[in-house]
Amino acid sequence: MEEKVISREKVVTFIDTLIGKYYVFAPVKKKDFISFDEVKSGNEVYLGYRNSKDSPKRFLFPQSEVMLRYEKGRLIEEGPFDYGKRVIFGIRPCDIKGFSLLNKVFDNHDFRDPYFITKRDSIILIGMGCREPQTTCFCTSLGIDPGSSDGADLFITDIGNKYVFQILTSKGEGIISEYDGFNDAEKADLDMKEKVSEDAKERIRTKVEISGLKEKLDGMFEDPFWSDLHEKCIGCAICTYLCPTCHCFDIEDETVNDKGVRRRNWDSCMFPLFTLHTSGHNPRESGKERMRQRIMHKFNYFVSYWGDTACVGCGRCIINCPVNMDLRKVINNINHG
């Protein structure tokens, strides 16, 4: 593995160099939050962020995407389309893990989703280690280290006056070589990098117990626990839409006169429409069944299918829930109930 360093000021120029060649998406300040957005200049990038409001999953799995176009019953064009070469700059370790969980769903031995795969293959991921995790971060409980470079092409650690760039793949190597402002990292830089990621890990304040959770949930489908749990939930899609692992969608044709598009749109298990059958019957009739679905899918079904938990501990659902439903508490209550 190779490590390079670059000064704080130069990182802006590095981003500018990339902008000429790729679509660059990076954290920017919007109103009172941070979001990944396309940047036209390195100066727009805000690297002092903790994490973004919405997860960057939409670069692989957009909220709404066109699958094909038709006219008079005939296919005009069909995706996947050319999404361009894209760089995601500054994505957090938890969100990279989120990408790898989506990958299990959209690219596996039974099913390969060309829309997802094309995007994935055209993206270069520049991860960034956390310095100041939020109190709602519990990634370490899910086996994710806030300094982990797993899944990234390049991985940045902010060591104060400089950034250490760790090169992990040939894609990463490729874009480093497009800019000549990097120096080789020295031992002191690497020691500092180690320290920063150790510190970050120590700063994670919340821990939830995931081992044994799946087994516990195995026997809980009919448990009275769910009837109380959902009461305060208003059934919006904040927790699922902002979550880096939620991946449910709905496909529909939008036709005007004889022309139309087929779209894939995000869907949420918290919506009443989610599993409404054409007959009018809904197997998940109330908030109780919907909340159960959300928790079960993440901590039980997903584990059975893919051997991993569909939560990365980013805390977005906790921070943004309008009624302060706290997933950590839910997990604790399941464990100790």
Next chain:
Amino acid sequence: MEIVERIREEARKALEEKKVELIIGFEEGSLPLRTTPAFIKSIDAVERLIWNATCENNLANYLLRLKIKGKVGIVAKGCDARSIINAIKERQIERDMVFIIGVPCTGMVDRKGIKERFDEAEILEAIEVNGQIKVKGERFEGSFNISDFLYDSCKTCTQKTPSLYDVIVGDEVKEREDVDEFREIREFEKKSPDERWAYFTREIESCIRCYACRNVCPLCYCKECFIDQSRPQWFGRSIDESDRMIFHIIRVFHTAGRCVDCGACERACPMGIDLRKLTKKVEKDVVELYNYKAGIDLETVPPLATYKEDDPQEFIK
């Protein structure tokens, strides 16, 4: 006796006398500056009830959302009570099926406003003492007068003391008579249609269609929302600008003459969208056209639920 003690006392009594099935109130939240709705069903659980300046949710929503059989007790501040009045007038709940524990409210604290003071630094602890919020972070401390950091909807509120209740657990709060609640809207109306459209478009741009604004709203109780209808399907589910716009425009029309400006929609929105610009504008129109404010009393007939033979509108003759 403190408000919280009195809430607990009334809740306990109501449960003991089996007057209600449960009490909907607030309990300690899991994050600084947050409380969370609580559903108290047993006397032992009454101690969980709390009251402070972060009890921001409009609990009236649950009266309509949860299918509770039997009588429900509810802790209601001014705007929650107005929403309950609305729901009674709209025949969604019966007056004698709800036991209202009214709380004179001094306003709810704008947590986002306080957080903004510290940029990216995180508030780790917040406590309320004598009208002040003291917050602590890792490298900072601060203390704010709650009255300087109220939600916009609380700043212009003129019904802090509930006008409908079964018991009231505090002294009446002096209502402000000097507030000019539509000042911002008048300013906004002065802009050109293009400017207004541009503002609206920019705001809506970040809408993720999570429908939290709709779902926290005590007015949005339709069994099937127009937005969820699939036969016919009125508009697309993508994030196209026009689809998002229509959602917001129709939603706000549906609040006409009904919105009590509790601000719940705006607080719920994860994307910080200025939703009150729309609702407040419609509220202002209703006040000007019909001299009607929603949720003030049980008697006045809502303008959209009646007609007059001398209505100047051609189509109605």
